[in-house]
Amino acid sequence: MNPNIQAANEEALKRINEGMPVLVDIKFAHEVLPGMRKNIIGHSGPPIDWEDMCGPMKGAIVGVIKYEGLAENDEEAVKLVEEGGVEFVSNHSMGAVGPMTGMISYSMPLYEVKNETFGNYAYSTFNEGLGKVMRFGANNEEVLERLRFMETSLAPALKKALTHTGPLNIRVLMSEALAMGDEMHQRNIAASLLFGKTVLPAISRVVEDVEERFRITSFITDNKQFFLNLCMAAGKAMMDPVKNIEGSTVVTAMSRNGTNFGIKVSGLGDEWFEAPVNMPKGLYFPGYSESDANPDMGDSTIVETIGLGGFTMGAAPAVVRFVGAASVEAALNYSRDMMEITVGQSPSLLMPTMNFEGAPTGIDIRKVVETGILPVINTGMAHKEPGIGQIGAGIVEAPLECFIKAVLRYSEVYNI
Amino acid sequence: MNPNIQAANEEALKRINEGMPVLVDIKFAHEVLPGMRKNIIGHSGPPIDWEDMCGPMKGAIVGVIKYEGLAENDEEAVKLVEEGGVEFVSNHSMGAVGPMTGMISYSMPLYEVKNETFGNYAYSTFNEGLGKVMRFGANNEEVLERLRFMETSLAPALKKALTHTGPLNIRVLMSEALAMGDEMHQRNIAASLLFGKTVLPAISRVVEDVEERFRITSFITDNKQFFLNLCMAAGKAMMDPVKNIEGSTVVTAMSRNGTNFGIKVSGLGDEWFEAPVNMPKGLYFPGYSESDANPDMGDSTIVETIGLGGFTMGAAPAVVRFVGAASVEAALNYSRDMMEITVGQSPSLLMPTMNFEGAPTGIDIRKVVETGILPVINTGMAHKEPGIGQIGAGIVEAPLECFIKAVLRYSEVYNI
Numbered sequence: 001m002n003p004n005i006q007a008a009n010e011e012a013l014k015r016i017n018e019g020m021p022v023l024v025d026i027k028f029a030h031e032v033l034p035g036m037r038k039n040i041i042g043h044s045g046p047p048i049d050w051e052d053m054c055g056p057m058k059g060a061i062v063g064v065i066k067y068e069g070l071a072e073n074d075e076e077a078v079k080l081v082e083e084g085g086v087e088f089v090s091n092h093s094m095g096a097v098g099p100m101t102g103m104i105s106y107s108m109p110l111y112e113v114k115n116e117t118f119g120n121y122a123y124s125t126f127n128e129g130l131g132k133v134m135r136f137g138a139n140n141e142e143v144l145e146r147l148r149f150m151e152t153s154l155a156p157a158l159k160k161a162l163t164h165t166g167p168l169n170i171r172v173l174m175s176e177a178l179a180m181g182d183e184m185h186q187r188n189i190a191a192s193l194l195f196g197k198t199v200l201p202a203i204s205r206v207v208e209d210v211e212e213r214f215r216i217t218s219f220i221t222d223n224k225q226f227f228l229n230l231c232m233a234a235g236k237a238m239m240d241p242v243k244n245i246e247g248s249t250v251v252t253a254m255s256r257n258g259t260n261f262g263i264k265v266s267g268l269g270d271e272w273f274e275a276p277v278n279m280p281k282g283l284y285f286p287g288y289s290e291s292d293a294n295p296d297m298g299d300s301t302i303v304e305t306i307g308l309g310g311f312t313m314g315a316a317p318a319v320v321r322f323v324g325a326a327s328v329e330a331a332l333n334y335s336r337d338m339m340e341i342t343v344g345q346s347p348s349l350l351m352p353t354m355n356f357e358g359a360p361t362g363i364d365i366r367k368v369v370e371t372g373i374l375p376v377i378n379t380g381m382a383h384k385e386p387g388i389g390q391i392g393a394g395i396v397e398a399p400l401e402c403f404i405k406a407v408l409r410y411s412e413v414y415n416i
Numbered sequence: 417m418n419p420n421i422q423a424a425n426e427e428a429l430k431r432i433n434e435g436m437p438v439l440v441d442i443k444f445a446h447e448v449l450p451g452m453r454k455n456i457i458g459h460s461g462p463p464i465d466w467e468d469m470c471g472p473m474k475g476a477i478v479g480v481i482k483y484e485g486l487a488e489n490d491e492e493a494v495k496l497v498e499e500g501g502v503e504f505v506s507n508h509s510m511g512a513v514g515p516m517t518g519m520i521s522y523s524m525p526l527y528e529v530k531n532e533t534f535g536n537y538a539y540s541t542f543n544e545g546l547g548k549v550m551r552f553g554a555n556n557e558e559v560l561e562r563l564r565f566m567e568t569s570l571a572p573a574l575k576k577a578l579t580h581t582g583p584l585n586i587r588v589l590m591s592e593a594l595a596m597g598d599e600m601h602q603r604n605i606a607a608s609l610l611f612g613k614t615v616l617p618a619i620s621r622v623v624e625d626v627e628e629r630f631r632i633t634s635f636i637t638d639n640k641q642f643f644l645n646l647c648m649a650a651g652k653a654m655m656d657p658v659k660n661i662e663g664s665t666v667v668t669a670m671s672r673n674g675t676n677f678g679i680k681v682s683g684l685g686d687e688w689f690e691a692p693v694n695m696p697k698g699l700y701f702p703g704y705s706e707s708d709a710n711p712d713m714g715d716s717t718i719v720e721t722i723g724l725g726g727f728t729m730g731a732a733p734a735v736v737r738f739v740g741a742a743s744v745e746a747a748l749n750y751s752r753d754m755m756e757i758t759v760g761q762s763p764s765l766l767m768p769t770m771n772f773e774g775a776p777t778g779i780d781i782r783k784v785v786e787t788g789i790l791p792v793i794n795t796g797m798a799h800k801e802p803g804i805g806q807i808g809a810g811i812v813e814a815p816l817e818c819f820i821k822a823v824l825r826y827s828e829v830y831n832i
Contacts, residue, residue, distance in 0.1 A: 179734035180596045180606050181768070190596050193609035197637040200616055204633040210621055218617040317768035318595035328771050352597070352733035353769055355744050 005366075008248035012266050013343040013362040015242045016306060020116040021234035023168040026159040028151075030106045032123060033094045037106065038068055042091040044102025044299040045257025046272040050081050050088070054258035054294050056137025059386025060101035061086070063139025067147050068105050074139070092253055092264075095240070096123040097232045097299035100135035100382055101258070108147070109155030113170065113233040115241060122236035124229040124299075126150050129222070135298070136382040136389040149215070157216050161202035168198055170234040171348060174308065177227070178359070179352050183316035184231045185300060185309030186323050186378040186393050191227035196220045228300065235302035242266050249410060250343060251363040254305050254375065254398060258297035258382075263402045265365055268409055275401035280379050282394015283324040294384040296396045301377055307346055307359035310376035310395065311338040315351035315359075323378050323393050334376050335360065341367040341375065365410070368403040421782075424664035428682050429759040429778040431658045432722060436532040437650035439584040442575035444567075446522045448539060449510040453522065454484055458507040460518025460715040461673025462688040466497050466504070470674035470710050472553025475802025476517035477502070479555025483563050484521050490555070508669055508680075511656070512539040513648045513715035516551035516798055517674070524563070525571030529586065529649040531657060538652035540645040540715075542566050545638070551714070552798040552805040565631070573632050577618035584614055586650040587764060590724065593643070594775070595768050599732035600647045601716060601725030602739050602794040602809050607643035612636045644716065651718035658682050665826060666759060667779040670721050670791065670814060674713035674798075679818045681781055684825055691817035696795050698810015699740040710800040712812045717793055723762055723775035726792035726811065727754040731767035731775075739794050739809050750792050751776065757783040757791065781826070784819040 030036045041064050043057060050058070065077035065086065080086055091102050098104050103125070110123040128146055132138040162168070173194050180190030200217060207213040220226055239252045248266035255262055262272035277295045284290070303309040313319060314335030317328045325331050335351065338360035345358030363375055374397035381392040410416075446452045457480050459473060466474070478493040481502065487493035496502055507518050514520050519541070526539040544562055548554040578584070589610050596606030616633060623629040636642055655668045664682035671678055678688035693711045700706070719725040729735060730751030733744045741747050751767065754776035761774030779791055790813035797808040826832075 190606060190609070193606070193613055196616075197609055197612070200612075200620075201630055201634040201637055204616075204620055205626055205630045213620045214617055217620040221613040221617055317772075320768070328768065352736070352744065356733075 004247045005249060008245050008267060009250050009343045009362065009364060012242050012245050012248045012250035016238055016361055017347055018117050019238035019241065021113050021170040021237040022116050023111055023162070023170055023230060024114045025112040025162060026155050027110055027112045027123070029104055029108045029110055032110065032112065033096060033104070036094070039070060039085060040087045040089055040106070042089050042094055042096060042098065042102065042104030043257060044091060044098055044100065044297060045255045046260055046262035046274050047090045048088070048257045048259055052259050054297070055384045055386045056294050056297065056382040057101045057258045059137035059139050060103045060134050062386065063134050063143055064103045064105045066139065067144050068107060091299055092255060095121065095236070097236045097302050098125050098135065099127070099228055099232065099300040100298040100380060101137055102299050103134055107151055109151055111230050111233045113237045115237040118241035120237060120240050122233045122240060124233035124236070126154065127223060127226050127229045130225060130390055132389040136380070137386050138389040139387050153212055154216055154219060157203055157207050158199065160206040161199045164202035164205065165198055170230060174231065174234070175348050175350065178312060178315045178349055181316050181318050183309055183312045183319055183378060184227065185303050186380065187316050187319040188227040188231070189224040191231065192224055195227050195230065231308065232300055232302050235306045238306050239302065244269055247414065249365045251305055251365060254301040255299045256296050256301065258294055261296065261399050261402055263398070263406060265406050265410065268406065268413060271409065273402045273406040273409065275399040275405070278396050278399055280381055280394035280396035281324065282381060282392055283322070284381070284392035285390070288383070288391035292383050292391055294382045296377070296379055297382060298379070300379070304375055304377050305363065307342070307349060307361035310334055310378045312349070312351055312359045313376070313378065314354050317353060319378065323395050325395060337373050338376065340371050341373050365403045365406045369407050372400070374398050374400055420663045421665060424661050424683060425666050425759045425778065425780060428658050428661050428664045428666035432654055432777055433763055434533050435654035435657065437529050437586040437653040438532050439527055439578070439586055439646060440530045441528040441578060442571050443526055443528045443539070445520055445524045445526055448526065448528065449512060449520070452510070455486060455501060456503045456505055456522070458505050458510055458512060458514065458518065458520030459673060460507060460514055460516065460713060461671045462676055462678035462690050463506045464504070464673045464675055468675050470713070471800045471802045472710050472713065472798040473517045473674045475553035475555050476519045476550050478802065479550050479559055480519045480521045482555065483560050484523060507715055508671060511537065511652070513652045513718050514541050514551065515543070515644055515648065515716040516714040516796060517553055518715050519550055523567055525567055527646050527649045529653045531653040534657035536653060536656050538649050538656060540649035540652070542570060543639060543642050543645045546641060546806055548805040552796070553802050554805040555803055569628055570632055570635060573619055573623050574615065576622040577615045580618035580621065581614055586646060590647065590650070591764050591766065594728060594731045594765055597732050597734050599725055599728045599735055599794060600643065601719045602796065603732050603735040604643040604647070605640040607647065608640055611643050611646065647724065648716055648718050651722045654722050655718065660685060663830065665781045667721055667781060670717040671715045672712050672717065674710055677712065677815050677818055679814070679822060681822045681826065684822065684829060687825065689818045689822040689825065691815040691821070694812050694815055696797055696810035696812035697740065698797060698808050699738065700797070700808035701806070704799070704807035708799050708807055710798045712793070712795055713798060714795070716795070720791055720793050721779065723758070723765060723777035726750055726794045728765070728767055728775045729792070729794065730770050733769060735794065739811050741811060753789050754792065756787050757789050781819045781822045785823050788816070790814050790816060
């Protein structure tokens, strides 16, 4: 093994494991995201043009345009896009992440997560809940009303609550949730309740109107995926300091726009290495089947990049029946396999079910290519048509081609 | 195997597994417990006289007497007891249960749990939190103030909240919590948060005063053992219909008063079979050791009687480090061992960590005596002196002697 690569990757692992993501504030996208304007829309995955976007991504964009008041209806929204009136930006390039379609626009409230160790910030939207929601491509009035509630009611309440609770250490929350059977991609029930546990007493104090207080409290307690977006922002905050370590072959981002899967590699700067995204295998909600499903999508794979999600499936035996894994043993084997393609393990994100072993951490592109073991991802599945929403959950692998492309570029850049 | 015994035990298992405990209301002890008066004190375990009670039980009783206004201070309280001014009653005989010292008195609010399948009711107090609390023998003003808060603030709020939420199915909650790594005796963090999830939205609505609302919300969210007492009431409601099945060798209650451990057996009516209680082995809070500890205590072993606690330790790998089990494998082995001494398994209380096997259910006194495998219990440890409180948590076995005595009586009664 090339000793420079080893040292570089150990530095990468050290930075991941030393990262201390803390929820410090709630901000609006227009306050914090670089270059954000009314007609800019952030999306998940590598950059992509309107023509190449999948159905749910287009559906969500139509919804965002209506939410921002740039169009009155779907037809006007599409027209605006086709006339070039809207600019699309990859969330990652703005220091942000969003699940599935990953929509981030001017008026949306965001979690502000600071990596206390390195001083950097990352952002994500709030989770809307399951079913007919914008991140799965739905865009009707119910979806928009919920976004307005999040903007005008939930966000100010959480912001005020944080002034009572103080900053929330997300790594501690992740660690507790792993001990409660969450892998934090498709199972966030414990993490969401732990988040509720920390903010609800403050919410009980700071929201004066009784019906508003009830809606906010219910919104947080009823959403088993509420924590996902916060976990993603924490993941982004943990991975950004790992960028640009000379010689490192560690993956700093994995993300999908519903058409392509992209990865970034520490020693290779900001370049995306892309390949067509795979179709998840999993379980469908009643009335839907694989023929309805859109391929894999979203920035949420940042959680696998830090060692959660599919990588800690062994810690989450109950997720097996939600994502359609073969058995609990299969879940344990996924985690064991991921140890084959990672630099090391987390000293704090432990899996009690696996004798308190640490989560497999720091994906090494060389190991992926050498072993043929692909990063495993627990994911939600969207309907392929715009406007419908979530239809299931499953398991998907990152495409090998991304890793091969990255290894080839690495050989060029480092001349080996 | 005697076929009558087998049929009787299958009926017992069926009744346990069909039991559907539902939290229906909050009531005061004086409203619902038979014969309750101001100078009656309910305690955990089989009946016991003042002279034979352990330190923490005496400490708690002094506290209750002050709480009920029967004495101004500790000396007056002890004098009242010694003059025969107080009557002690085993909680089980009133259809109720309480953890550790298990104090239940006239003014205390109780969970009212109904077994929807059989129509019977059971009761337990609310959990006070950890540390210096009455159930561990503490009795100072801080303890009494908390009891008054529970009586005058928490109880009316929960009662009102239940009118909004409707009855809460406790079996469903138990099942979800098992999938989140609780065994529901020493680890109740998930179950407590799931309970909070159901009641906190209603609490946010029904409590008008902002500081009262904050205290109630914090009290529920801050207490990782909040669910324990509710689980115990559910256990009592599930086991009472199993009593008095002709010929059944299934244990219907296990309980300890800090001096003796007692069991009841279905085919043997209401008789307690007692033996001196064991000392738990476990982990002590900083500053304490085994020489400070009181032997095992409380009605909480009702949760093992229904198949939770030590019996489902395999579902709760994270409890291992709290109770001082040797390893995760040891926890799995405890659950496997308990399958050797039970009639069957639960169809709904599943252990995802053990490939979704059902909890070992229905302790058979014959199997305990034949195999020598003793029911394993996860327990809290109280300081042996009155007035101090919890000093640790650990694992303890039920004493074999209780089971031998019960088997001998069974032979007499059934003439075999």
